Amino acid sequence: MMTPVNLPAEIHFGRGIRSRLIQALPPGPVLFIAGKHSRKRIEEEVIPRLEEREFRLFCGVSPEPPLEEVEQARELGREIGAVSVVGWGGGSAIDVAKSVAVLLPCPGTVADYFYGRRTIPGKGAFFAALPTTAGTGAELTANAVLRDPATDVKQSLRGGDMLADIALIDPDLVRDCPPDVIAGSGFDALTQAIESFLSRKATPVSRLLAGQAAEKLLFHLQNAFEGNLEELDFVTEGSMLGAAAFGQSGLGAVHGLAHPIGSILHVPHGVCCAILLPEVLRWNLPAARDAFTELAGQLGCASPEELIDRIESLRKMLQLPENFRRYGLEARHHAFILANCRSGSMKCNPRELSDAEVSELLERVS
Numbered sequence: 001m002m003t004p005v006n007l008p009a010e011i012h013f014g015r016g017i018r019s020r021l022i023q024a025l026p027p028g029p030v031l032f033i034a035g036k037h038s039r040k041r042i043e044e045e046v047i048p049r050l051e052e053r054e055f056r057l058f059c060g061v062s063p064e065p066p067l068e069e070v071e072q073a074r075e076l077g078r079e080i081g082a083v084s085v086v087g088w089g090g091g092s093a094i095d096v097a098k099s100v101a102v103l104l105p106c107p108g109t110v111a112d113y114f115y116g117r118r119t120i121p122g123k124g125a126f127f128a129a130l131p132t133t134a135g136t137g138a139e140l141t142a143n144a145v146l147r148d149p150a151t152d153v154k155q156s157l158r159g160g161d162m163l164a165d166i167a168l169i170d171p172d173l174v175r176d177c178p179p180d181v182i183a184g185s186g187f188d189a190l191t192q193a194i195e196s197f198l199s200r201k202a203t204p205v206s207r208l209l210a211g212q213a214a215e216k217l218l219f220h221l222q223n224a225f226e227g228n229l230e231e232l233d234f235v236t237e238g239s240m241l242g243a244a245a246f247g248q249s250g251l252g253a254v255h256g257l258a259h260p261i262g263s264i265l266h267v268p269h270g271v272c273c274a275i276l277l278p279e280v281l282r283w284n285l286p287a288a289r290d291a292f293t294e295l296a297g298q299l300g301c302a303s304p305e306e307l308i309d310r311i312e313s314l315r316k317m318l319q320l321p322e323n324f325r326r327y328g329l330e331a332r333h334h335a336f337i338l339a340n341c342r343s344g345s346m347k348c349n350p351r352e353l354s355d356a357e358v359s360e361l362l363e364r365v366s
């Protein structure tokens with residue numbers, strides 16, 4: 001059965017496309033939620049064009065954003081009666097903005113919805129997303145990854161209608177990223193594309209998008225990392241297509257494990273993906289050989305094994321680590337990871353992992 005395609009109502013891609021933001025917003029107060037590096041650009045390019053419109057700027061969203069920041073930003077939005085929320089930044093800023101937009105009219109605390117004590121009833125404020133990294137795909141998805149520092153739980157806020165009303169994906173914004181961010185977020189995007197392709201819930205539509213995404217990322221990421229900014233446009237496009245794919249198909253065990261590991265050891269998400277992807281692919285191979293062979297062929301590799309080698313070479317060229325040694329992953333962390341890895345992503349993984357098998361896999365990347 002084909003499921004409907006869940007994507008923002010409007011997706012615009014291209015250099016300079018961010019200039020369409022103001023005209024896309026409905027009349028009324030607007031709350032901007034941004035990463036710390038985006039403040040200058042917003043103040044110079046956007047705020048002068050708001051004219052009489054009331055606004056607030058919540059700037060400096062933390063990585064792995066804590067629930068408290070969503071609360072603070074929601075308060076700021078309520079102060080001005082915001083009718084639109086603009087998320088401008090990396091995945092964290094967009095996820096906070098997405099959460100604030102949908103929870104603006106809702107009673108109770110953000111934690112009530114994060115832990116499922118209350119259900120998000122529907123649509124919140126108008127929501128526009130402008131990504132400044134090519135990787136997370138948060139601008140196209142209907143969930144927001146948040147963290148509760150009190151419990152170290154990192155999981156998705158879901159429910160109601162959390163998709164952006166408009167996503168403006170402008171490669172010019174990504175050009176501000178330093179190379180290590182291009183490497184990490186790009187590897188996240190590559191992981192998302194590959195996990196989407198191999199997902200149990202993949203559809204012909206999601207596979208088409210995921211294959212295209214993986215191709216653009218695998219072929220262009222290294223050059224973008226080395227400073228060829230034209231190549232970054234392909235990486236940004238690949239990230240967008242991958243997000244459109246996994247929004248339909250879900251992900252896999254890399255993402256299932258990356259969330260609790262990232263949460264407890266504070267490993268950047270893209271780095272988690274880079275460490276876990278080859279090992280998880282080796283595990284998945286016996287259960288997904290046909291799809292894996294198809295993907296390898298699309299990417300110019302003679303076999304899935306050759307594709308895994310190629311991914312490992314890319315990881316090395318991007319100067320990303322091959323294990324969690326520097327982050328101190330130890331056996332004592334396994335219980336927390338096991339207790340928190342059974343998310344929707346894990347259910348999409350093509351081959352099941354028992355608790356003992358997860359522990360063995362973690363040993364191999366420690």
Ligand SMILES: [Fe+2]
Pocket residue numbers: 136188189192255269273
């Ligand atoms: Fe990811």
